[in-house]
Amino acid sequence: MATVVERDTVQGGQPSIPATEPEARPERLPLGPIKTVHVFWLAGMSCDGCTVAVAGATNPGIEGLLLGVVPTMPKVILHHTVLSVEAGEEFIQPFKDAWEGKLADPYVIVAEGSIADERIAARTGGYFSAMGTEVLSSGGNSCPVPSAEWISRLAPGAAATIAIGTCATWGGVPSAEGNPTGAMSLMDFLGKDYRSAFGLPVINIPGCAPQGDNFTETVFAVLLFLQGLGPLPAFDELGRPAWLFTETVHRGCNRAGYYEEGVFAKNYGDPECLIELGCWGPVVNCNIVKRGAMNHMGGCMEAGGVCIACTMPGFPDKFSPFYKEPPGGVFSTTLSKGTGAMIRRARRLSNRHANSEVRWDKLNAVPSGWANVKGASPTLKMMEFFYKKWQFWGAKSPGRPKGTEERFWGVDRPGGTDDYLDNSSAREDARDGR
């Protein structure tokens, strides 16, 4: 038989109301160590490429964040249409709890894909992208809930709102010229005045697909800040992590040396700078070559492909047609071909000089069994003489004090037998003395 439990009656009155209202603060949630954080991943007009990229992140990897084993990080509970094991109502319920303020822990929203203007689809009774179903009006049918609706519901209460990938950050391919769905970025959708519950505007991590570590590293930095354990990371005026997107990809490109020397690839597969094949790298904010596509490997130009500016707000329209040399490139390559021709030749001589031991210079012979490497020509020797004069002008040059003879140990030594401790000046002498 069931036992009836009497509920205690709460005694006492309401707490006293303070005489003055607290000062308005941009943060509506307390800062402090957070044990658990929910991440609601909302997909709009996307190809899921961002998800694939983040799944490949290594520094830190999402496994560590999900297991709660990354030092100083809260355990991340990820709600993701592809990666979550829950389905149906069980999957949707935490989204509703977050919207209704019933979650015990703070949450972050991540938007992948651009946000369609659902009013266009609604005119014909449809939708562009949605998740879950609801009866939206009394007595009505169950309808899919557009992703845009979920973003409107969850963004105001989110501790941070992050746009991942170029579609979510700038509109990307779905918002290209023509744009039948009215697709737009998260910034455009939420507006200039949007601030998260912790007072942050939208954080943008662009790329098509983005570099996975750029995302996890930024989430890491933001979570440190939200926990009160670190400063607010530096973001640029468009909400990009400044330490990742301030430099152009060209500055970190492994082919930039060829550009400087005015040497350009004519065909795919050539090792030189790809600008004449349509690379936009000199004007694109991206770190893909420095960081690699995944686990420090690959990356567009590293793998032989031109930069088509997929991280930029103007992508794709401002960078089309792809694989055609940009007009600015024609101008700058013409200049660098002129200066590069001179620099290249001077460097070739310096490189020849640097590729010789001091001892070989003295002997004027290179003891290599791989090839018949010739000693320096008289012209090169003369150039080396003046080069060294300039190099050590006002500085101490290496070697023994002036006037004392230099000594070499080994075979084929210059000088006479009196110059060496074992009285030998050549291989034969050394052998005879043994």
Ligand code: SF4
């Ligand atoms: Fe710059 Fe592109 Fe050439 Fe690399 S391939 S050096 S990014 S122009």
